Amino acid sequence: MAYKETHNKYTDAWMKFVLWRERHIKENQFVYLVALIVGVICGFAAQLLKFLIHFISGLLTSHLSSTTANWTYLVYPVIGILIVTLFVKYVVKDDISHGVTRVLYAISQRKSRLKKKNCYASLIASSITIGFGGSVGAEGPIVFTGAAIGSNIGQAFRLSPKLLMILVGCGAAAGIAGIFRAPIAGMLFTLEVLMIDFTGATVMPLLIASISGATVAYIFEGYNAEFFFSQSEPYMTRKIPYTIILGILSGFVSLYFTRCMFFMEGMFGKVKSTWLKIVIGGVILALLIFLFPPLYGEGYGAINSLLDGNVSSIVEGSLFYLDRESVWFIALYIGLIILMKGFATSATNGAGGVGGTFAPSLFVGAMTGFVYAYILNNLDIGIDISNKNFALMGMAGVMSGVMHAPLMAIFLTAEMTGGYELFLPLLIVSTLSYMTIRIFLPYSIYSMRLAQRGKLMTNEKDQAVLTLLKIDNLIERDCTPVHPEMSLKEMVDVIAASHRNIFPVIDADQKLKGIVLLDDIRNIMFRPDLYRTMHVSRFMAMPPAKITVTDTMENVMNTFDKTNAWNLPVVDGDGRYVGFVSKSKIFNSYRRVLRHYSDD
Numbered sequence: 001m002a003y004k005e006t007h008n009k010y011t012d013a014w015m016k017f018v019l020w021r022e023r024h025i026k027e028n029q030f031v032y033l034v035a036l037i038v039g040v041i042c043g044f045a046a047q048l049l050k051f052l053i054h055f056i057s058g059l060l061t062s063h064l065s066s067t068t069a070n071w072t073y074l075v076y077p078v079i080g081i082l083i084v085t086l087f088v089k090y091v092v093k094d095d096i097s098h099g100v101t102r103v104l105y106a107i108s109q110r111k112s113r114l115k116k117k118n119c120y121a122s123l124i125a126s127s128i129t130i131g132f133g134g135s136v137g138a139e140g141p142i143v144f145t146g147a148a149i150g151s152n153i154g155q156a157f158r159l160s161p162k163l164l165m166i167l168v169g170c171g172a173a174a175g176i177a178g179i180f181r182a183p184i185a186g187m188l189f190t191l192e193v194l195m196i197d198f199t200g201a202t203v204m205p206l207l208i209a210s211i212s213g214a215t216v217a218y219i220f221e222g223y224n225a226e227f228f229f230s231q232s233e234p235y236m237t238r239k240i241p242y243t244i245i246l247g248i249l250s251g252f253v254s255l256y257f258t259r260c261m262f263f264m265e266g267m268f269g270k271v272k273s274t275w276l277k278i279v280i281g282g283v284i285l286a287l288l289i290f291l292f293p294p295l296y297g298e299g300y301g302a303i304n305s306l307l308d309g310n311v312s313s314i315v316e317g318s319l320f321y322l323d324r325e326s327v328w329f330i331a332l333y334i335g336l337i338i339l340m341k342g343f344a345t346s347a348t349n350g351a352g353g354v355g356g357t358f359a360p361s362l363f364v365g366a367m368t369g370f371v372y373a374y375i376l377n378n379l380d381i382g383i384d385i386s387n388k389n390f391a392l393m394g395m396a397g398v399m400s401g402v403m404h405a406p407l408m409a410i411f412l413t414a415e416m417t418g419g420y421e422l423f424l425p426l427l428i429v430s431t432l433s434y435m436t437i438r439i440f441l442p443y444s445i446y447s448m449r450l451a452q453r454g455k456l457m458t459n460e461k462d463q464a465v466l467t468l469l470k471i472d473n474l475i476e477r478d479c480t481p482v483h484p485e486m487s488l489k490e491m492v493d494v495i496a497a498s499h500r501n502i503f504p505v506i507d508a509d510q511k512l513k514g515i516v517l518l519d520d521i522r523n524i525m526f527r528p529d530l531y532r533t534m535h536v537s538r539f540m541a542m543p544p545a546k547i548t549v550t551d552t553m554e555n556v557m558n559t560f561d562k563t564n565a566w567n568l569p570v571v572d573g574d575g576r577y578v579g580f581v582s583k584s585k586i587f588n589s590y591r592r593v594l595r596h597y598s599d600d
Contacts, residue, residue, distance in 0.1 A: 018158055028201065031163050035205035038153055038167055039174040039212025042146040046178030046213065047220050049123050049138055049145070056131025057297055069319045073133065073290040077348070078282035080132020084125045085278055085352035092121045097349055099144030099356060100446040103172060104194060106151070112164035113155065118148035125354035133289055133296045135344035139179060140356015143189075146175030166205050169196045173206050174213030180226050181217045185412035186210035192405035193446060226416035227300070229307045233386040235425055242385055246372055247397055247429040251436025253338065253368050254361070254401025258437075258445045260342030261357065268350030281351020288344045292337050293317040295344045299363040303395075306370045307388045307417070327378050334371040338364055357445055361402040362395050369394020392419050393429040400430035401437040404444035471551060474586060475570050475579035481506045482536055484513055488524065489531035491516070502567055504577050505540045512569055512577040514540035543569050547581055556581065
């Protein structure tokens with residue numbers, strides 16, 4: 001009882017503060033302060049996530065040998081996935097996989113509202129997944145965590161859905177900035193990947209949150225870059241042709257990685273048993289990590305080794321340690337790692353682990369750029385290019401292609417390595433990779449799941465507004481239905497009692513058989529001699545098209561455009577009549593949502 005009274009007292013005090021804020025501080029000004037709070041909290045969350053991953057990973061791998069195969073690689077990933085599955089199933093009791101996609105879904109379909117449990121669930125689950133060797137990244141989970149923090153703080157202050165969307169972006173930006181110490185990349189991630197509008201109302205809060213998250217990271221980790229990189233070989237313009245080839249190659253590697261992920265995701269989607277998923281995914285992941293130890297966890301250690309020029313370390317801890325001096329075996333080994341990373345990542349998530357594809361895209365990119373330069377340098381054809389420079393370019397290229405975010409890829413690579421002197425080649429590779437994959441895939445790995453269901457809100461305002469409209473809210477149900485066997489006299493009586501000029505014709509099973517338009521029967525309405533002999537079945541007409549309740553608004557508008565109709569009937573999956581949708585109601589709803597969605 002005492003707890004309840006204390007809780008109510010704090011709740012009342014909070015509501016008084018919220019009401020005072022609503023009266024004295026405008027939302028558009030208050031959001032800057034909230035963005036700062038969100039940024040700091042997300043910065044601490046990113047630090048906690050990194051600490052937990054490194055602590056668990058260090059605890060498990062500190063005793064492993066670098067000169068022989070380590071059989072424990074066959075056990076750790078399965079144990080981690082099993083723990084996470086039990087945690088999600090019995091504690092979280094919600095699906096927290098594909099964090100960035102879920103943030104996009106919340107923005108597009110849930111008015112940017114995320115559950116409170118999302119503030120911690122992904123953080124815990126991903127730290128266990130990655131710490132035990134899951135071949136995924138921590139960035140997706142920290143984006144989900146940060147977005148949930150921003151959403152729940154905004155909800156606590158009773159901010160409008162429009163500002164909630166900005167705070168969701170602030171949380172995501174601060175999470176990226178905090179985990180990579182890359183404030184510009186954090187902001188660009190929100191603009192390019194989460195597709196929040198680039199306006200004055202959004203940029204300042206995003207910058208404040210990103211800088212706050214990065215500042216927390218700098219305080220705890222210092223000013224060293226995330227990856228050790230020193231520019232020992234300057235980039236010459238004569239190397240631009242090789243850079244162009246790497247950009248196109250990165251685009252195709254991005255395409256392979258993305259399609260591999262979706263193929264495996266589809267395969268795991270067909271498996272209904274949770275335990276069978278753990279067995280299948282765990283076995284695939286354990287075998288791949290045993291054969292290719294760099295696939296363990298995020299793979300940042302392998303990236304640092306390549307950037308440091310220590311190529312032979314790539315086979316340490318594997319069966320192939322004795323072949324570390326063979327140039328072509330090393331090239332083959334790295335090539336196989338590139339091909340297998342997508343399978344390892346999707347097996348981790350498919351089996352029940354929690355992690356993102358952010359770090360895997362960086363990993364694959366670094367391997368791609370390095371092996372490309374490594375092979376060219378060992379062909380004895382007079383080419384001399386920097387392995388580590390091209391590894392850095394590959395990171396930007398594959399990330400740009402996988403995420404469809406070239407600007408973020410450029411700045412993130414530069415910020416987390418300090419490789420600003422390679423800005424020109426980073427631009428070339430990122431742009432060409434993005435252009436290449438766009439030919440085959442119009443959406444990023446995150447947004448494709450929603451785009452296929454028509455639930456993705458994009459930067460195109462018309463498309464975004466259509467996404468926000470729901471067909472259920474547009475259906476008009478006041479049209480009086482008639483039956484095929486009704487006489488003209490009964491039809492006239494129905495018309496007299498109705499205020500509509502369109503009437504659905506349905507049978508005994510409520511299935512739509514046709515429609516009657518007032519204009520079509522006006523010439524026989526006043527002929528009493530036909531009242532008993534003429535029936536609805538003779539003068540009803542088929543509608544130009546039908547809309548189903550599951551159609552997206554984009555499909556609905558396309559149907560209206562093709563038919564030039566003003567009203568179309570809506571049916572369910574079995575063809576039963578539901579109501580009508582009219583262009584006028586769509587336009588009115590569109591204007592209302594557009595007014596709310598646009599800048600003040």
